[in-house]
Amino acid sequence: MFYAVIARDRPHGQEQRNALRSPHFDYLNGLGRKVVFAGALFGDDGRMDGSLMVVEAESLDDAKALAAGDPFAVQGLYASWEVKRWTFAVDNATGRTG
Known part of the structure; x- marks a missing residue:
C-alpha cells in the first residue's frame, strides 16, 4: 500500500533543514523503492x-516508522507530520493508474 507523509517544518527551520539535507537524502536513498517520490x-x-x-509499506505503522526514521523527524525539524493512506489516481510520469 501507498502512504503520503505530509510534514511541516518548525518556524525558522531553514538553517537546520540545510544542515540535515545530506543525511536526509542518504536515508531516503537507503530506503530504495519504498520511497515512491519525495520533495x-x-x-x-x-x-x-x-x-x-x-x-x-505493508501497513500504516510501517509507513509511520519510515517517516519517523527520517533525520528531519529525528532531529526535530518537523513541527508536525502525518501519514495517510494514499492511492494513485493519475500518474502521468509513469502511466501508473489506481
Missing part, C-alpha cells in the same frame, strides 16, 4: 517549509 514543500515566501513523500 520539499514551499511557503508563500518561496522558502522550503516542509516535505511531501509517498512511501510504499
Whole structure:
C-alpha cells in the first residue's frame, strides 16, 4: 500500500533543514523503492517549509516508522507530520493508474 507523509517544518527551520539535507537524502536513498517520490514543500515566501513523500509499506505503522526514521523527524525539524493512506489516481510520469 501507498502512504503520503505530509510534514511541516518548525518556524525558522531553514538553517537546520540545510544542515540535515545530506543525511536526509542518504536515508531516503537507503530506503530504495519504498520511497515512491519525495520533495520539499514551499511557503508563500518561496522558502522550503516542509516535505511531501509517498512511501510504499505493508501497513500504516510501517509507513509511520519510515517517516519517523527520517533525520528531519529525528532531529526535530518537523513541527508536525502525518501519514495517510494514499492511492494513485493519475500518474502521468509513469502511466501508473489506481
